Amino acid sequence: MILVLIEHDRGSLAPASLEALTAARTFGDAVEALTIGDTADGLAADLEAYGVTVVHQAHDDVLGDYGPEAWGEVVAQAVRALSPAVVLATGTDRGNEVLAQAAARLDLPFAANAIELRGSADADTLDMTRVRWGGSLLEDASLTAPTKLVTVAHHAVDAAPADTPGAATPSLLAVEIDPSLARTVVSGRVEREAGVTLATAPVVVGGGRGVGSADGFAPLQELADELGGVVGCSRAVTNNGWRNHTDQVGQTGTRIAPDVYFACGISGAIQHWVGAMASKHIIAINTDQQANMVTKAGHAVIGDLHEVVPAITAEIRRRKSA
Amino acid sequence: MRICVCVKRVPAPGSKINITADGQQVDTTNLGFTTSPHEECAVEAAAQLVEEHGGEATVLTLGPAEAEEQLRYAISVGMHRGVLLATADGEWDPQRTARALTTAITELEAVDGPFDLILFGNESADAGGFQVGIRVAHALGRPMVNGAKGLSVADGAASVEREADAGRETYSLPLPAVVGVKEGVNLPRYPTMRGRLASKKAEVASNQPSADAGGLAEQVLKSPPERTSQTIVLGTGPDAAPAVVDVLEELGVLS
Numbered sequence: 001m002i003l004v005l006i007e008h009d010r011g012s013l014a015p016a017s018l019e020a021l022t023a024a025r026t027f028g029d030a031v032e033a034l035t036i037g038d039t040a041d042g043l044a045a046d047l048e049a050y051g052v053t054v055v056h057q058a059h060d061d062v063l064g065d066y067g068p069e070a071w072g073e074v075v076a077q078a079v080r081a082l083s084p085a086v087v088l089a090t091g092t093d094r095g096n097e098v099l100a101q102a103a104a105r106l107d108l109p110f111a112a113n114a115i116e117l118r119g120s121a122d123a124d125t126l127d128m129t130r131v132r133w134g135g136s137l138l139e140d141a142s143l144t145a146p147t148k149l150v151t152v153a154h155h156a157v158d159a160a161p162a163d164t165p166g167a168a169t170p171s172l173l174a175v176e177i178d179p180s181l182a183r184t185v186v187s188g189r190v191e192r193e194a195g196v197t198l199a200t201a202p203v204v205v206g207g208g209r210g211v212g213s214a215d216g217f218a219p220l221q222e223l224a225d226e227l228g229g230v231v232g233c234s235r236a237v238t239n240n241g242w243r244n245h246t247d248q249v250g251q252t253g254t255r256i257a258p259d260v261y262f263a264c265g266i267s268g269a270i271q272h273w274v275g276a277m278a279s280k281h282i283i284a285i286n287t288d289q290q291a292n293m294v295t296k297a298g299h300a301v302i303g304d305l306h307e308v309v310p311a312i313t314a315e316i317r318r319r320k321s322a
Numbered sequence: 323m324r325i326c327v328c329v330k331r332v333p334a335p336g337s338k339i340n341i342t343a344d345g346q347q348v349d350t351t352n353l354g355f356t357t358s359p360h361e362e363c364a365v366e367a368a369a370q371l372v373e374e375h376g377g378e379a380t381v382l383t384l385g386p387a388e389a390e391e392q393l394r395y396a397i398s399v400g401m402h403r404g405v406l407l408a409t410a411d412g413e414w415d416p417q418r419t420a421r422a423l424t425t426a427i428t429e430l431e432a433v434d435g436p437f438d439l440i441l442f443g444n445e446s447a448d449a450g451g452f453q454v455g456i457r458v459a460h461a462l463g464r465p466m467v468n469g470a471k472g473l474s475v476a477d478g479a480a481s482v483e484r485e486a487d488a489g490r491e492t493y494s495l496p497l498p499a500v501v502g503v504k505e506g507v508n509l510p511r512y513p514t515m516r517g518r519l520a521s522k523k524a525e526v527a528s529n530q531p532s533a534d535a536g537g538l539a540e541q542v543l544k545s546p547p548e549r550t551s552q553t554i555v556l557g558t559g560p561d562a563a564p565a566v567v568d569v570l571e572e573l574g575v576l577s
């Protein structure tokens with residue numbers, strides 16, 4: 001049996017979880033789900049389409065909101081009670097955190113961010129390919145354990161409903177949670193302001209070391225505004241204090257997937273590239289024709305971004321007013 | 323307050339990551355090494371907390387003998403002493419690493435008293451295991467939250483902020499606690515001349531750890547399929563602007 005951890009925020013499903021459910025079906029074994037906290041009981045109905053046979057529901061006073069230790073403890077107790085061959089979650093912040101917590105409690109190995117799982121779930125060893133370096137490098141690895149704890153890298157699998165829906169029969173899982181684990185339950189929140197974010201913007205105008213200063217970003221901001229987009233940057237820029245880290249694209253920043261990414265004065269280091277490669281179209285502006293960003297981009301302008309960027313903005317304005 | 327920061331030495335590749343012929347390692351010929359970025363921020367966080375609250379910070383690493391370079395760098399930006407768990411047999415799996423770190427921390431605490439705070443990076447830049455800090459915290463019986471984008475200490479508790487789909491979440495962990503931080507939590511400082519000198523003289527203890535291997539084993543490294551593109555050069559300098567805007571029109575992003 002494959003047990004899939006369903007991620008949710010106070011009862012609203014994290015769509016990323018459907019990726020783990022989709023991956024779970026490739027084993028051909030029964031797929032069961034685990035929801036944590038009574039706020040998630042209503043999700044059972046949503047899981048039928050994904051082929052889930054049973055939804056194990058854990059209830060406890062400590063489980064009213066997310067807490068990594070309490071959630072990890074629930075997964076550990078579910079493993080002891082149900083002896084699944086494999087436990088899957090999607091490799092989000094919470095997915096990786098909860099399975100690591102469970103693995104620590106069970107003293108079992110855990111593999112984060114697999115993109116392919118091979119072989120039978122019941123074998124002693126599960127072979128897989130997982131990502132290193134945020135996706136710049138892959139690793140074939142083997143995980144040997146009675147229950148294999150694995151996350152599936154986010155976006156590695158497209159979520160798809162099953163050919164035959166499952167019953168998704170709710171089943172109460174008896175858990176005993178030490179009340180002291182409330183110490184890591186979310187204690188407060190600041191809701192996000194509405195608006196385009198770097199991760200969801202249709203256009204990103206990114207600047208690198210070539211921009212030269214914090215003020216140098218003003219023309220990039222103007223171009224972004226003209227196109228309904230946002231400004232992004234490289235780590236060289238954040239390290240220099242020219243932009244906030246919230247604007248950083250890459251392995252240790254944000255992964256973007258806009259329709260158009262302007263990469264201005266960015267060399268295209270591999271750690272930047274992994275954050276930008278999901279862009280549909282890349283236009284590189286660089287003085288160096290050999291720059292990695294230029295050779296990987298669909299379109300490029302060779303030149304000084306301080307001249308090229310304002311010229312593009314001016315041309316857009318000219319056409320808009322024509 | 324007493325703080326321990328656990329860091330990892332990683333190579334700093336440029337436009338591509340090359341793999342050795344046997345597929346077992348990153349080919350580091352001509353590469354520099356650095357501290358994994360999240361942990362660089364963990365070091366900075368520790369330096370700031372000690373500046374604010376007083377106390378002492380220890381930087382701890384498990385890795386090759388050369389990782390002494392990263393320990394001395396951390397000392398140059400505010401850590402007080404370094405401890406190296408020197409391995410000679412390549413990369414250790416996450417369970418083995420966590421066991422060795424737990425033993426080392428327990429030994430350090432037996433001598434000098436408990437750490438109020440142990441800091442890790444959210445995940446290492448190279449292996450990306452997302453678990454060593456969590457395992458150490460559990461073994462020590464301490465609360466742990468990963469992914470911190472904000473960290474402060476007051477009244478015997480660490481308050482942690484982190485990003486989630488719906489906004490920012492806050493957590494309040496009673497000390498002693500363990501926190502995994504993410505890049506962006508602060509902007510790491512550069513070493514001063516005085517810091518550099520201090521790091522040369524500072525005490526760096528070194529010993530050979532031993533711990534049982536865990537159940538996750540690397541078999542072979544591979545490069546992901548590369549996206550190659552026939553780049554269309556639209557022109558040189560500002561004269562290329564109309565051609566760029568033509569492309570934008572074609573793509574339908576000019577509304």
Ligand SMILES: Cc1cc2nc3c(=O)[nH]c(=O)nc-3n(C[C@H](O)[C@H](O)[C@H](O)COP(=O)(O)OP(=O)(O)OC[C@H]3O[C@@H](n4cnc5c(N)ncnc54)[C@H](O)[C@@H]3O)c2cc1C
Pocket residue numbers: 207208209210211233234235236237248249250251252253254264265266267268269270271272275285286287288291303304305306332333334335336356358359447
């Ligand atoms: C573990 C790890 C994680 C990392 N994570 C990230 C990450 O998340 N994001 C990230 O971005 N980096 C990351 N990096 C850093 C990365 O390796 C590079 O150092 C960084 O991306 C370089 O930034 P850059 O392209 O702006 O600067 P550079 O590499 O210095 O490139 C500047 C470019 O600008 C061009 N240029 C200069 N002047 C002009 C001009 N006037 N007009 C046009 N072009 C000009 C140059 O030709 C050059 O191509 C990471 C590194 C490590 C080791």
